[in-house]
Amino acid sequence: MNQVTSSEQDNNEQKIVTAPRDPFARARPTDVYWIQLKPIYKGRQIAHAERLARVTLIQERAAHLELFRLRVNTDGENKTDDTNLLEVLVDHKNRRVRFGPLEQVRMQPAQRGLGGYLLAQLIEWCQRSCGDYSITPIILHAEEVSSEESRLIREKLLLRAGFDLSYSNEERTAGRAQANRVSSLISSWNTEKVAAIQISDILNQLREQEQLNRKQQAQLSQFQRVIDNFKNNEMNQRFAIGCLIVFAIFQALMLLWVVMS
Numbered sequence: 001m002n003q004v005t006s007s008e009q010d011n012n013e014q015k016i017v018t019a020p021r022d023p024f025a026r027a028r029p030t031d032v033y034w035i036q037l038k039p040i041y042k043g044r045q046i047a048h049a050e051r052l053a054r055v056t057l058i059q060e061r062a063a064h065l066e067l068f069r070l071r072v073n074t075d076g077e078n079k080t081d082d083t084n085l086l087e088v089l090v091d092h093k094n095r096r097v098r099f100g101p102l103e104q105v106r107m108q109p110a111q112r113g114l115g116g117y118l119l120a121q122l123i124e125w126c127q128r129s130c131g132d133y134s135i136t137p138i139i140l141h142a143e144e145v146s147s148e149e150s151r152l153i154r155e156k157l158l159l160r161a162g163f164d165l166s167y168s169n170e171e172r173t174a175g176r177a178q179a180n181r182v183s184s185l186i187s188s189w190n191t192e193k194v195a196a197i198q199i200s201d202i203l204n205q206l207r208e209q210e211q212l213n214r215k216q217q218a219q220l221s222q223f224q225r226v227i228d229n230f231k232n233n234e235m236n237q238r239f240a241i242g243c244l245i246v247f248a249i250f251q252a253l254m255l256l257w258v259v260m261s
Contacts, residue, residue, distance in 0.1 A: 023062035064093035113193030
């Protein structure tokens with residue numbers, strides 16, 4: 001019977017317990033910018049009001065691996081760490097990219113174009129730096145789509161980006177999204193739902209708002225002067241009316257005194 005020494009057993013246990021280290025576990029944001037979620041109308045009513053969202057970007061390289069991650073933060077939404085997150089991992093050694101996360105993709109608020117916008121930004125970045133790299137197929141999970149509407153939204157998003165879809169079940173909820181090269185993908189999103197906000201646009205808006213505030217302040221000052229003039233005229237008129245009343249009473253008393261004397 002073969003005997004296993006304690007050192008060999010410890011080595012085997014260490015191999016089983018030790019998980020592969022994430023080289024980007026301590027990655028920190030490298031840039032932040034803002035986007036506009038445009039209002040959505042149903043008929044003539046506003047179904048979703050305009051909102052601003054903050055996009056946090058992480059770009060970091062470790063050896064032959066490079067990570068490009070985008071996360072969207074919106075106020076008033078209860079989100080977990082895996083919400084509003086898309087990323088691409090580039091393997092420069094094997095000249096291959098992998099879109100993620102590997103788990104379920106969650107976007108809040110839903111149906112506001114966030115998924116399409118983030119995917120378009122990832123594709124655009126990849127095409128600038130590694131357009132000839134091959135693409136690891138994206139695994140489509142059935143639990144990612146809770147309804148036929150959400151399934152169609154996911155399908156439309158991937159088809160618009162240039163992926164070919166193949167399903168493994170009749171419900172067309174599980175399968176794979178594939179593309180040969182990064183250069184064959186399409187960087188586009190629904191601009192009627194999401195718009196990037198440029199710094200120049202923000203400065204112009206601030207400048208216009210400042211000019212409007214100055215104009216309103218000048219109008220308020222003008223209105224205040226008019227009101228003050230009205231108040232002064234009212235006081236003068238009240239004084240004149242009081243004098244007339246006193247004079248009339250005095251004349252009445254004098255007439256009464258003449259008559260009675």
